[in-house]
Amino acid sequence: MTNPAPGHVPDRAAVRAPGCTAVAEAEVPGWAGGVMLALRWVTLLVEVSAMVVLGTLAGGVLLGLGPALRAGGVVAARMTAEPTPWRTFWRAWRDGFGRTTALFAPAWAVAGLLWLDGAALGLLDGPVRAVLTGGLLVVGAWGAVVLAHWPVVVARYASGPVATWRLLLLLPLLAPATSLAVLVVAAALLAAAWALPLAAVLVGPGFWLWATGRLATDRLDRIDAEVSGGRPA
Numbered sequence: 001m002t003n004p005a006p007g008h009v010p011d012r013a014a015v016r017a018p019g020c021t022a023v024a025e026a027e028v029p030g031w032a033g034g035v036m037l038a039l040r041w042v043t044l045l046v047e048v049s050a051m052v053v054l055g056t057l058a059g060g061v062l063l064g065l066g067p068a069l070r071a072g073g074v075v076a077a078r079m080t081a082e083p084t085p086w087r088t089f090w091r092a093w094r095d096g097f098g099r100t101t102a103l104f105a106p107a108w109a110v111a112g113l114l115w116l117d118g119a120a121l122g123l124l125d126g127p128v129r130a131v132l133t134g135g136l137l138v139v140g141a142w143g144a145v146v147l148a149h150w151p152v153v154v155a156r157y158a159s160g161p162v163a164t165w166r167l168l169l170l171l172p173l174l175a176p177a178t179s180l181a182v183l184v185v186a187a188a189l190l191a192a193a194w195a196l197p198l199a200a201v202l203v204g205p206g207f208w209l210w211a212t213g214r215l216a217t218d219r220l221d222r223i224d225a226e227v228s229g230g231r232p233a
Contacts, residue, residue: 044085048072048206051089058093059101066104066154067093069209073151076210077217092155103154103164110143141183145172148182148212149220156220175219185211 055068071092075085117136121129146168153168172179189208193200 042203044076045203045206045210047085048076048089048209049202049204051075051086052205052209055089055093059097062108063101066107067097067100069104070100070151070154072205072209073213074155076206077152077213100154103161104150106161106165107143107147107150110139114139114143142172144186145179145182148185148208149216151209152213152216152220156217171216171219174223178215178219181215182212185215 052068052072055071056064058064059067071089074092075089114136117132121132121136149168149171153164153171157164157167159167185208189200189204193204
């Protein structure tokens with residue numbers, strides 16, 4: 001197979017700085033250290049969730065959600081040497097704000113169409129409703145996988161809208177195992193939201209960005225390595 005992401009150029013500014021230490025790689029001895037590490041994880045995930053909300057509101061929702069997701073993904077992927085990740089978030093939020101907002105615009109359009117289709121279900125009955133429901137489920141699952149990859153792809157590649165969205169739309173086919181894992185994460189979060197709504201609100205967005213970001217990064221690393229080595233993906 002040829003390069004699945006023609007025109008994509010790695011964004012070197014998004015690569016982890018040499019002095020950064022991931023939370024998962026921190027070495028804290030003893031059971032007390034394990035508890036402290038777990039609390040650090042939970043605190044970071046809650047902070048990321050709060051950052052995404054504030055970043056979305058700061059951009060007036062429509063203009064803020066894309067940059068907030070990208071910046072939240074950057075923070076969730078690494079713990080910087082700074083005393084707090086908030087500085088990293090707002091720096092990433094401001095970096096390329098116009099480009100990130102423009103790249104996220106198609107997601108808003110698709111979300112609007114899905115909402116209209118969902119509203120139309122209440123007016124239909126019989127086989128037509130069943131077919132439309134099935135179609136919405138398929139599109140919704142595909143959209144969840146695309147959305148999971150979106151923050152990583154936008155932060156990783158300095159590419160235009162066409163190349164970016166071509167890669168995003170192809171990724172569910174290029175990485176079926178990763179896509180399935182993303183849907184498992186989504187299902188787990190939905191179950192958690194039903195059982196523990198407050199915990200899901202506090203931790204859910206941060207956990208989604210961290211878990212799906214790890215999955216997306218691993219798959220993109222392998223795709224880039226295969227393309228660089230001249231092997232088929």
